[in-house]
Amino acid sequence: MKIYRRIASFLVIALFLFSGFIKLNDPIGTEIKLEEYFDVFSKDFRFxxxxxxxxxxxxxxxxxxxxxxEVILGVALWAKYKTKKVLWILIALITFFSFLTFYSAYFNKVTDCGCFGEAIKLTPWTSFSKDIFLFLLLVSLLFTDLPKINKLSFKTVVFTAILSISFGVYSYFYLPIWDSLPYAVGQNITKNMEQREPLKFQYTYKIKGKVEVLNEMPMDTTAEYISMIAVNEKEARPLITDYKIWVDNDTTDYTKESFKGNRLLVIMPNVNHAYLNALEEISIIAKELEQKGLPTWLVSAASNEEITNLRHQYQLSFPALSADTKILKTIIRSNPGLVLISNGTVKGKWSAYNLPKTNEIVESLTKVQE
Known part of the structure; x- marks a missing residue:
């Protein structure tokens, strides 16, 4: 029983710590996922x-x-701090997560639960199975010999709380430390928009009265076709499927244009939640870059009226284009944020709270990504 308790505790602690730290690294990603859930629930539970x-x-x-x-409770369990109470809180938390993942899976509402952020994407049913596994582990631990409280455990838990919250706040203001998105520095957007591998199909035919599943189309001309499915659709799907930039009432394809040469994109998903004070410095940066032959674009999902007012108020002399809010939030977790692109490759990303000097932007064009 002692060995089982150690193994079960290790699995619970490891999963909660990993899940918590991954999401603290990208709090905006989890924010977007929670907004999806709240929006779905507001429509499905109208009362x-x-x-x-x-x-x-x-x-x-x-x-x-x-x-x-998640991190605090994982550390509390490891530090043997009020183990029984911690287990009950974890059971309540995993019950809540199980409801979310089951609802997503059964009703096909939110196709990616975000359990491990953008780093590891699980299907809703896989996530639900993981939650049930954790639930059973936690319940079983209640029936084992629980360890005594460690004298230093309270200080450890308090320190963990301060550290984990600080990490989440830091990641919000200064971008994720580990960027697992397809727009990370070093990634080529055009390449990520391509199919990753050729599609492979599985064919179902009725041949001489017998139903057969084949990897190739049959040579038998009397074979009766039943169905055809792609067996590697998920693996072949491009990492980026929705990147598009446009200007209202303009037929020019600015998506392809954005991949030509060097360009600094000022990404602003919306105006209401933007750190607008950064636009004064961004305006200066854009003017200095223009003198060096590096163009700047403002790409936003805001209305034309909002953008016109911003350009006038902050003296933004560079072109303004449009894109979908979700795409812009995926490109960079800052509002506004700067993204440097060279022939489709992301060469640099900066938060509105940590804007670069002009020389740093220019130097980023010549850096070789590891």
Whole structure:
């Protein structure tokens, strides 16, 4: 029983720590996922729509809070701090997660639960199975001999709480330390928009009265076709499927244009939640880059009126283009944020709270990515 408790505790601790740290590294990613859930619940549970809609503005707080709680509880279990109470809290938490993943899987509402952020994508049913496995482990631990409280455990838990929340806040203001998105520095956007491997098909035919599943089309001309499916659709699907940049009432394909030469993109998903004070410095940076022959684009999902007002207020002399909000939030976890592109390859990314000097941007063009 002692060996089982150690193995079960290790698995629980490892999974909660990994899940929590991965999401604290990218709190905006988890925020987006929570907004999806709240939006779905507001439509599916209309009698509580006001409640779910009221939670949406606080998605970031829930993102950092829940992710930090996973880490804190994992460390508390490791440090033997009030183990029984910690186990009950973990059971309550995993029950909540199980509801989310089951709802996603059964009703096909949110196709990626975000359990491990963008680093590891699980299908809803896989996530639900993982949650049930954890639930059973946690319940079983209640029936083992629980360890005594460690005298230093409280200080360890408090230190972990401060550290984990600080890490989440830092990642929010200064971008994720580990960028696992297809727009990370060093990634080529055009390449990530291509099919990753050739599609492979499985054919079902009725041959001489017998149903057969084949990897190639049969040579028998009397074979009766039944169905055909792609067996590697997920593996072949491009990493990027929705990247598109446009200008209203303009037929020019600015998506392809954005991959030509060197270009600095000022990404702004919306105006309401943007750190607008950064635009003054961004305007200066853009003018200095223009003198060096490096163009700047503002790419936003804001309305034309909002962009016109911003350009006038902050003296933004560079072109303004449009893109979908979700794409812009995926490109960079900052609003606004700077993304340097050279022939489709991302050469640099900067948060609005950590803007670079002009020379740093120019030097990034010549850096060789590891």
């Amino acid at each position: 509580m729509s006001g409640f779910w809609e009221a939670l949406i503005p606080y998605s970031l707080i829930f993102s950092i809070g829940l992710s930090a709680l």
